[in-house]
Amino acid sequence: GAMRHLPYFCRGEVVKGFGRGSTELGIPTANFSEQVVESFPSDIPTGIYYGWACVGNGDVHKMVLSIGWNPFYKNIKKSVETHIIHTFKEDFYGEILSIVITGYIRPEKNFDSLDALISAIQEDIEEAKRQLDLPEHLKLKEDNFFHLPEGKIVNNR
Ligand code: ADP
Ligand code: MG
Numbered sequence: 185g186a187m188r189h190l191p192y193f194c195r196g197e198v199v200k201g202f203g204r205g206s207t208e209l210g211i212p213t214a215n216f217s218e219q220v221v222e223s224f225p226s227d228i229p230t231g232i233y234y235g236w237a238c239v240g241n242g243d244v245h246k247m248v249l250s251i252g253w254n255p256f257y258k259n260i261k262k263s264v265e266t267h268i269i270h271t272f273k274e275d276f277y278g279e280i281l282s283i284v285i286t287g288y289i290r291p292e293k294n295f296d297s298l299d300a301l302i303s304a305i306q307e308d309i310e311e312a313k314r315q316l317d318l319p320e321h322l323k324l325k326e327d328n329f330f331h332l333p334e335g336k337i338v339n340n341r
Contacts, residue, residue, distance in 0.1 A: 186228065190233075190286060190287065191284050191286050193329050194216070194285070195283075197220075197280060198216070200277060201213070201215040205267070209301070211267055213267045215263060215264070215265050216266075216281070229251070230251045230252050230262065231250070231290055232248060233288050234248050234308075235284050235286040236284050237266055238281070239272075239279050239280075243270075245268050246269040246313055246316045247269060247312070248308050249265065249283065251263075267309070284330075287312075287315050287316075289308050290308070
């Protein structure tokens with residue numbers, strides 16, 4: 185399943201999605217480009233993951249991530265979207281996002297209402313925060329991956 189791909193290191197540009205994360209859910213998700221998504225292992229399960237994220241050469245923050253099917257492409261292409269558990273002053277489209285995925289929470293699900301979806305995501309965020317404080321996940325926050333020279337793009341090292 186998911187575990188054999190983890191930890192998974194990934195770096196790429198933040199691109200525009202449909203703006204649904206912020207407007208509908210109040211939870212912005214930084215989308216990776218199609219090219220970065222295609223560099224993911226094809227057999228990595230869809231679902232909700234957690235790990236560490238850093239924009240440019242900024243601080244490393246906790247994150248939750250969804251690997252899912254992109255309805256815009258009639259669900260034939262995956263999307264990979266990172267919600268960083270931090271309040272940013274501004275958008276960061278076009279910047280380089282570095283992430284390490286360290287754990288898996290759950291598969292993708294359908295929800296009966298927007299409220300149900302939002303509370304599931306809130307629970308995912310709480311679960312991610314707890315898990316990331318454990319030593320096996322916390323140690324990846326300090327990984328050299330986050331301290332490489334700016335602009336150097338390396339997928340999964
Ligand atoms: P889009 O559909 O374009 O991805 P979203 O509504 O999902 O739009 O918002 C994502 C954008 O919001 C990111 O690309 C980033 O520039 C910005 N943003 C601001 N704060 C955060 C955050 N904490 N986590 C992720 N993205 C954030
Ligand atoms: Mg988004």
